[in-house]
Amino acid sequence: MSIDGVSGRTSYIGTTILNLRNQLNDLTTQLATGKVSTTYAGQGLDRGFALSLRAQISGINAFSDTATNLNTRLSVANLTLQGLSDVGTQVKNAATTATLTLNDSGQTSGQITAQAAFANAVAMLNSQSGDRYLFSGRAMDTPATVSADTMLKGTATQAGLSQLINERKQADQGAGMMGRLSVSSPPATTTVTSIAEDGSPFGLKLLSVQSSLTGGATVTQPTGTPKTSSVDLGAVNPKDGDKIKFNFTLPDGTTEAIELTATTTNPPPAGSFLIGADTAATTANLQSTLTSSIKTLSDTSLVAASAVAASNNFFNPVATVSGAAVNNQNTPPAPISGATALSGAAGTDSLSTSFAAGDTITVNGTPITFVTSGATGNQVNVTDSVQTLMAKIDQISGTKNPSTISNGAITLHGADGESLSISSSNTAALGALGIANNTTAAPAPLRVGGPPFDTATNLVAGTPGNTVYWYTGENGPGSARGTAVAQVDQSITVQYGARANEQAFRYLLQNVAVYAAVTTNASNPNASAQVTALAQRVSANLAPQNGQQQIQDVQAEFAGAQTATKAATDRQTQLKGMAETMLDSVEGVNQDEVATKILALQTSLQASYQTTSMLYQTTLLKYLPIS
Known part of the structure; x- marks a missing residue:
């Protein structure tokens, strides 16, 4: 029979001591870290809750x-x-x-x-x-x-704002400094003063005429495309002090007026026209004074308005579709104009290929339908003119720059900053307008088509190669x-x-x-x-x-x-505070409680050590009698 030695592995007391020591180590770690455990496994059943709290924090x-x-x-x-x-x-x-x-x-x-x-x-x-x-x-x-200097002055190959302002000024003033207007007397009479626009998008535009002229004077308000207006003095001269006012719209949308007063004072003061021996002489004086006044307006307010318009064209890009120059089917053929009919027989001023009832032109996804007669809404009659169609396209696109036609070429503009697309179910008829089917244009700065600029007839889209594009950031869809x-x-x-x-x-x-x-x-x-x-x-x-x-x-x-x-x-600050408090209740420990437990364990462990030491010192010899 063998007797095993007493050891920590076999002794119940030794095992207890080891357990106490492990508990002491755990409590010491908790006291040092402030945590229940350094591993999630040691957190017990609340470890899943702790993980979710940590994720939230x-x-x-x-x-x-x-x-x-x-x-x-x-x-x-x-x-x-x-x-x-x-x-x-x-x-x-x-x-x-x-x-x-x-x-x-x-x-x-x-x-x-x-x-x-x-x-x-x-x-x-x-x-x-x-x-x-x-x-x-x-x-x-x-x-x-781009830089401010580039915007204003451009580069070696690209026009900046200053150049566009100069080009626009020439276009708006016109070759004769008349603001693209003409003042004349029809050949058949000498008592009528006629004032007319030239059909371009530039210069002064007739708005209205107000008259207090007495005698036999009659005034015809601006009408037609391009607009014309007239004043017929008739057979009786106006009286001294009678007035007539011509109202104009300028390129920037502002309005100006030329008010002229009939006078018997010779020489007439500024803003007046001399009443002559008869209405023919008075008409000549009115025309002379009106012409002089238009030139003055063209070299004052029109210059400023032109610059403002040029700046808007530069900074506010607009999509432009420029059609090719095409002829009508007249005999002989001639460039189409605003008066050209959308359909008609050979030998007439109509498109070379006619639109028919049921055809459509789609502008930015909105169709314009051709009907035989009685057009309403987004409809046009097949007998209408090119000018009527362009006005309908402008209405749908929402442009602030009316479409123009010059020398047989149509120029369409879109709304500010928006693309412009145009297509038709009748490709041949759209081609007779000089526009290819499924044409799409992106916004670009507008500038005067030229040189020469003083006789220019339309605004064209600047390209990155010849015009500064001032905005270089992203310009995609959405806000x-x-x-x-x-x-x-x-x-x-x-x-x-x-x-x-x-x-x-x-x-x-x-x-x-x-x-x-x-x-x-x-x-x-x-x-x-x-x-x-x-x-x-x-x-x-x-x-x-x-x-x-x-x-x-x-x-x-x-x-x-x-x-x-x-x-x-x-x-979130409040939620974080609550989450941290809850997490601390799961992972944290009470330092005072841990310290108390450590002291208790140290006492128990010390007692166990003393008891074990006494037991290890016990031998059989101590229980044998002394002989």
């Missing part, structure tokens, strides 16, 4: 980081918006208060202010937050615009805000994108730029009037415009994004 931290970055970007964007708003105010004040004194470059002090403000505005629109351009839409790694989206909560996203070509920014740029770009010849006797007319338009345009996006509208949208972000962050 991690998600909240990620949203917090997103909110921090978002608030930084919004803060930079808001600084830019406020700066742009200040630029508008600064230039508006400069246009209102600047003197009319021209420097060596032909500009006033207000225009010099505008130059610096324009450069500042362009720099702000190219603002970055980190490595992200804030006003480039989805093209976050691309500047929003500008939707180009940058941040998720700040499980079910909350915030949109904070922006594009520099949004209406509010573009409108500011085009008005500051035109004021900065125009130069005036100081030796021109109308120089002061030109500068005044420009300053008045810039000041008026920089005032808040009804129904138009304002910079304050964008600021409000960004403020809404910041408010939503703050609300989400505040809510």
